[in-house]
Amino acid sequence: MKIAVVGTGYVGLVTGTCFAETGNEVICVDIDAAKVEKMRQGIVPIYEPDLDVLFERNRRQGRLRFTTELAEAVAHADIIFLALPTPPGDDGAADLRYILGVAADLSRLITRYTVVVDKSTVPVGTAELVHAALAEHLDESLFSVVSNPEFLREGVAVDDFMKPDRVVIGVEDPKAEAVMQRLYEPFVRSGNPIIAMDLRSAEMTKYAANSYLATRISFMNEIANLCEKVGADVDAVRKGMGSDTRIGKRFLFPGVGYGGSCFPKDVQALAHTAGQFGYNFRILEAVMGVNTDQRFRVADKIEAYYGSDLAGKTVALWGLAFKPNTDDIREAPALYTIDRLLAAGAHVRTFDPEAMENVRAIYGDAISYHEDQYEALEGADCLAIVTEWSVFRTPTFERMKEHLKSPVVFDGRNLYDLRRMVEAGFYYDSIGRQT
Numbered sequence: 001m002k003i004a005v006v007g008t009g010y011v012g013l014v015t016g017t018c019f020a021e022t023g024n025e026v027i028c029v030d031i032d033a034a035k036v037e038k039m040r041q042g043i044v045p046i047y048e049p050d051l052d053v054l055f056e057r058n059r060r061q062g063r064l065r066f067t068t069e070l071a072e073a074v075a076h077a078d079i080i081f082l083a084l085p086t087p088p089g090d091d092g093a094a095d096l097r098y099i100l101g102v103a104a105d106l107s108r109l110i111t112r113y114t115v116v117v118d119k120s121t122v123p124v125g126t127a128e129l130v131h132a133a134l135a136e137h138l139d140e141s142l143f144s145v146v147s148n149p150e151f152l153r154e155g156v157a158v159d160d161f162m163k164p165d166r167v168v169i170g171v172e173d174p175k176a177e178a179v180m181q182r183l184y185e186p187f188v189r190s191g192n193p194i195i196a197m198d199l200r201s202a203e204m205t206k207y208a209a210n211s212y213l214a215t216r217i218s219f220m221n222e223i224a225n226l227c228e229k230v231g232a233d234v235d236a237v238r239k240g241m242g243s244d245t246r247i248g249k250r251f252l253f254p255g256v257g258y259g260g261s262c263f264p265k266d267v268q269a270l271a272h273t274a275g276q277f278g279y280n281f282r283i284l285e286a287v288m289g290v291n292t293d294q295r296f297r298v299a300d301k302i303e304a305y306y307g308s309d310l311a312g313k314t315v316a317l318w319g320l321a322f323k324p325n326t327d328d329i330r331e332a333p334a335l336y337t338i339d340r341l342l343a344a345g346a347h348v349r350t351f352d353p354e355a356m357e358n359v360r361a362i363y364g365d366a367i368s369y370h371e372d373q374y375e376a377l378e379g380a381d382c383l384a385i386v387t388e389w390s391v392f393r394t395p396t397f398e399r400m401k402e403h404l405k406s407p408v409v410f411d412g413r414n415l416y417d418l419r420r421m422v423e424a425g426f427y428y429d430s431i432g433r434q435t
């Protein structure tokens with residue numbers, strides 16, 4: 001099939017590359033000429049495991065091309081995916097200017113039947129706005145609008161795309177539904193469902209899924225905070241709860257709050273949508289409030305230990321990305337931690353396997369960056385762990401003690417066994433467990 005993907009951010013690039021991998025001819029469009037030129041030369045502009053191999057193979061074989069010209073993509077494609085940013089405005093509402101701008105352009109460019117697919121996370125009712133923008137200069141027989149929310153997790157996005165738990169398609173036109181079924185059929189051979197529904201329900205499904213997962217995380221963070229007070233161990237509680245098949249084991253890990261480009265934005269946007277419809281979504285307000293506090297949990301623990309004036313103290317920080325296997329620092333708990341530590345007068349020495357350059361662009365020389373996780377500990381009063389990169393899971397504890405000024409660890413991701421840390425001679429404070 002002939003596909004165009006408009007927007008080569010994270011979602012667009014993974015979508016375009018994975019569709020090319022199943023034999024489709026894909027052209028990706030972006031207004032950023034420098035980025036397009038780099039992609040033409042084979043440079044993948046984001047870090048995502050496994051993407052580079054698929055990208056290179058399909059680019060070389062000519063199934064994955066790049067352009068700055070929307071008209072060229074429209075001439076090529078029978079299906080056009082919109083994978084454009086929807087940043088939150090000041091009031092928390094998703095800003096649709098990019099999506100509706102491209103829809104207006106498409107209205108003048110499309111000349112034969114084309115399926116236009118919303119891939120971005122967009123508020124309920126957006127497909128109807130896209131439809132109206134397309135209908136401005138275009139006969140309704142020449143296009144269908146489809147909502148096809150994505151459920152990719154950064155770090156495992158290629159795998160999520162190639163083997164989705166389900167594919168959700170909002171579609172009200174049988175002709176477009178047949179096109180989408182054919183397109184996704186290779187991805188669900190294992191038997192996972194393609195779930196077709198009306199447009200508004202598909203748009204709602206994405207927000208409901210992300211908001212539910214965020215709710216689970218805030219709930220577990222509160223359970224963890226309470227475990228600390230009552231003398232329970234959240235690790236045991238998590239296992240005891242998660243073994244109930246009605247609850248399930250995944251997404252029950254407490255920590256330093258959820259971050260990234262999706263959960264914070266989507267929870268806020270759903271709460272805003274509810275407000276617009278006169279509904280007070282009380283749980284979401286609580287989910288956001290808990291998360292705002294939890295992002296400071298590690299910094300709070302450090303201040304509780306040393307006092308709120310950290311002048312003269314040095315804190316080593318392991319992990320900057322909002323989660324492992326990405327260089328993405330959007331809404332990363334590490335940034336909130338750094339802000340608080342700097343405000344309290346501490347020196348901060350950091351290490352992250354992928355995200356240091358992105359953090360350097362924000363903090364410059366205000367903190368230091370180290371190529372090695374042990375080097376970051378040199379002369380530090382304590383270590384704070386904020387992201388659970390695998391490389392932090394089994395460190396050499398003796399080496400840590402040699403580099404740290406004192407053996408004190410604040411662990412925001414519960415990486416280590418409590419008894420082992422005590423035996424190794426550490427003061428060890430984690431989330432929802434006893435010190």
Ligand code: UGA
Pocket residue numbers: 121150151152153154155210213217250251252253254255256257258259260261262263322323
């Ligand atoms: C999330 C969803 O998981 C995807 O399904 C969705 O497609 C995507 O948003 C999106 O809307 O584009 P992502 O933001 O990449 O994906 O990351 P997650 O793996 O979901 O993690 C989100 C945050 O929750 C991270 O900060 C992570 O550390 C935190 N988290 C996750 C926890 O604190 N505890 C957990 O048990 C799980």
